[in-house]
Amino acid sequence: MRLLHLFILLLLLTGFQSPDENDEVTIIIETEDSSSLLAEQIESRIPRLEIVAQYDTIFNGLAVKGTAQELEKLARMDMVVNQYPVVKYKSLQQEMGTFSTQVIRDQYNPSYTGKGVKVGVIDTGVDYSHPDLQKNYKGGFDTVDFDNDPMETRGEGSTMHGSHVAGVIAADGKMKGIAPDAELYAYRALGPGGIGSSVQVIAALEEAVKERMDVINLSLGNDVNGPDWPTTHAVNRAVELGVTVIVAAGNSGPDTWTVGSPATSSKAITVGASALPSKAPVFGIPGEDRQIPVQVLLGSEPWELSRKYPLLDAGRGEEDLNHASGKIVLFERGEIPFQEKAFKAYQAGAAGVVIYNNEPGLFQGSLENLSIPIPVAAVSKKDGEWLIQQGVQQNQWLETTEISLDHRMAPFSSRGPVTNTWELKPDVVAPGVNILSTVPGGYAALQGTSMAAPHVAGLASLLKEAYPDWSPQQIKRAMMSSADILEKDKLPYSPTEQGTGFIDIEESFNPTLLIEPGSLAFGRIDQPLVNKKAELKLTNPTNESQTVHLEVPVRENGSRWDLPTTVQLEPNETKEVEVGLHLTKSFLKAGVHQGFIKLRNQDHDFHVPYLYMIGTSDYEKVSGLELSSKWAEARRYTYRFHLTDSVDKITVDLYRAGTMLSHGKLFELEDPKPGMVQGEFKVNTNHLEGAYIAVFTLEYEDQKESYPFPVTFTSS
Structure with a gap:
């Protein structure tokens, strides 16, 4: 593959851009034939065009750069079957702070360390000079600058995301990753500010597959909930070629139908985020039954304020602050940087700062190395407006309390299912809240499904070391079969929230039962009466015979299940079990129906998620x-x-x-x-x-x- 020059982004997902005839832009063109033959034709027939990248492993095509007038000539070439504008991708992250990898490592006997396993991190690059990453860093490629130096962006638009992800997988120093002896390869596909393009992501996948990575981690994505996007196809192809690909689900939860490409890949392992048991500060107003999680900005002092404080509404911070001494200053995000807001409040004698978003949802932010001796926290727009209404306007004071939190799903974790295929996603979940890991110059705590995915990439590395001949499908089967269901108030989170559950590292090495597929998607039901059948392949990997008991899911009016109550498996035996589902549409409400088929042997309980949809649902069409x-x-x-x-x-x-x-x-x-x-x-x-x-x-x-x-x- 030839990578000749830095190319530019053409188009944002949400808008037009109209280049002049002489402006140079880059597009991706697809061919069903040889990309090399297409390149030769372009060089001979349209020599003014520059071929930026050539794809021939998981996608047949080229990235081509030139003026609008020259690029228009491509449409007249018979070999060109499609043209794609360059789409932006972004790293999926949010910031908070605590620690996780040692907690996970303590749950299993670390007899495997990922030794000899090659892991590709497609991200913002890696700070390979970090003392915890130096030992395991083996190389990589930069598809932003097109060179062999995939270092994190420095200076304006500096990044840390890829180094953080790499540390969770394979740090080996003061911090220990999940697979501390794995070989790290960095593929920088996201440039300044953590932004990259589909050209760069596909090019990075191409390089990683050609360099024979065993495992690839993609902590990036967009908001297209569909299976037809080019990066989703590229990920599927990489898995078909023998690479275990781990993809972050996204941070658009808690709404359903929010998993985005390439996490919509049916062959990849899609990872949602959970929070480990912890104690956490929350905001409240005396007399009001509402608790708001405290999310400190990166670089802030911890929020350890224990008494009540009056609130001051300072707008966006453009005006001088008066009467802020001893108060919590509430800012709206926007106009001036976070650190300037915080410094203004500190100079005015404030005890702390809360910044609320100016658009729905949470946001990520940092103080950019500015040391301010008061805590600075972020909350959502909805929570910030509530603090103004109930705190400032009612002259009520803000109090901070500490609560104990169980192991739970992270609210930001994107939920499935996937449109068109109606498949269940995510496949599993892993820690993604308050994850302390390596960043340029030290360590920082971040949160997001970006942080959950590398835990699973680390586990995939351990499994690949233990079972070198296992295919990506076998690794995925072991993880999903052994995962532990997460519950809230003694009821399981839904399959579209957690897949088969939280990864169980120790059990995935020595599962007593293997189940394939990991989940059952019966599709969309449009007929009045429907009989659906699915096959479950049950494998006994042990040296002892076992009896597997199957439980019929809770019956809904209008549905009936047919499945055996028991299956006898001899040592190392595999049997196929037919699961029948009979549906009468008129008795069932429209929308998604989901749950778990429970299996049990003498050692463990297992859960197979299922999903079907009656008519339509609330997804975006x-x-x-x-x-x-x-x-x-x-x-x-x-x-x-x-x-x-x-x-x-x-x-x-x-x-x-x-x-x-x-x-x-x-x-x-x-x-x-x-x-x-x-x-x-x-x-x-x-x-x-x-x-x-x-x-x-x-x-x-x-x-x-x-x-x-x-x-x-x-x-x-």
Whole structure:
């Protein structure tokens, strides 16, 4: 593969960009034939184009750079079957602070350490000079700068994410990773600020597969809940070629249908995040029944304030602070940096700072090495507004208490299932809250499914050392068969939250029963009466015979299960068990139905998640909108989006953002088919410069649904 030069990002998922004819941009082109032959044709027929990257292992195609006018000529080449704009990916992280890897290591006898196993970390790079990573770092590649130096970004836009992930997998120094003797290879696909592109991610996968990694960790993703995105296909292909690929589920929970590509890969091991038992500070207002988790910013002092403090609403911090002495200053995120807000409050005599988000959800943040001797915490927009209403406006004081937390799912962890395939995701969960690990210059605690995934990558490394001949499918089977169900209030979290449960390292080495597949997806039910069948393959890997007992799931009105009550397995014997599910649609409510089939032998309980869907559910039927101008004609635009269901008609209307004044129809589709929908339309952008909302209206079965997408037009 040739990697010749740093290429640029072309298109954000949420907007247009219209390059001039002489502007150079990069696109990915796909071919069903040899990518080398296509490269030769381009070099001979369109010599002004620069081939940035060539893919021939998990994806046939090229990344090509050139002017819009030259790139337009590619569409006339017979070998070109598709063109992709470059999509941004981002590392999935949130910050907090505590420690985890030693807790996990203490749960098993570390007779295996990952020795001789090659692990590729596709991320922001790795600080290979860190004393805990030096020993195990063996090399890698940088698909951002196209060289052999995958160091973390330094200076403006500096990163730490990849080093943190690498430490969880294989740190060997003051900190011990899950597999402290594994060989670390870094593939820098995410550049300054933790941002990268589909070109860079696929190129990194290509390099890692060619260099024969045993395990690859991908703690990155986007928000497309569908199986058809190019990176998802690339991950599936990597697994088919013998690599165990671990992917973070994403941080868009607790809503369902939030797992994004490439975590939607059916062949990868998708990992959600849980929190280990701990004690944690929470905010409250006296007399109010609400507790808000305290999330300190990276670089902050720990939140150890124990008495009650008055609150001061300081807006976004642009004005001078008055009367802040001895108070907790409440800021809204935005306008000025976190450290400037915190320093203002400290100078004004504040006891602490709370910054609330200016958009839904939590956020990540740091004080950027500025030492401030008061604690600085972050809360969500919803929680911040509640503190203003119940604290500031009611003249109530803020109190901090400590609570004991059980082993639980992290609320930010993305949930399944996956649209179109209706598969269950995640597959397993691992620690992802308050994970202390290596970063440039020392150690830091972060949280996110990005931190959960490397725990599983470390376990995969241990299993590969113990069983060198195991395939990725066998490693995945051992993990899912041995996982432990997580419960809340004595009831299990749902399969779409936890998959088969929390990884059990010790049990995965010596499972007493292996179950394949790890979960059962019966699909979507549209007929009045349906009989579904699935096969469970049960393997007894021990030297003793065993009896496996199966329990019928809790019966819903309108459903009936057929499965044997017992299965006898001789030593090392495998048997296929038929599971029948009979459904009467009229008796069942619409939406997702899920649960567990329980199995039991003389040693353990096992749980096989299942899922089926009656009719439809609350997933987004349109996602992943990409819009870009045609390379040689600024008024012509291409579109690409993911459609989950067949509909009769799609109409896309344009409205001015803010005023919502109509600017007409962009395009209309009759009977579009599910999957990736592509096409083009004409628009006069000279009169449309600025921010707009593209509203998709879907019509089907006498119903209408609308989905808004922010877009931006730039005049040519």
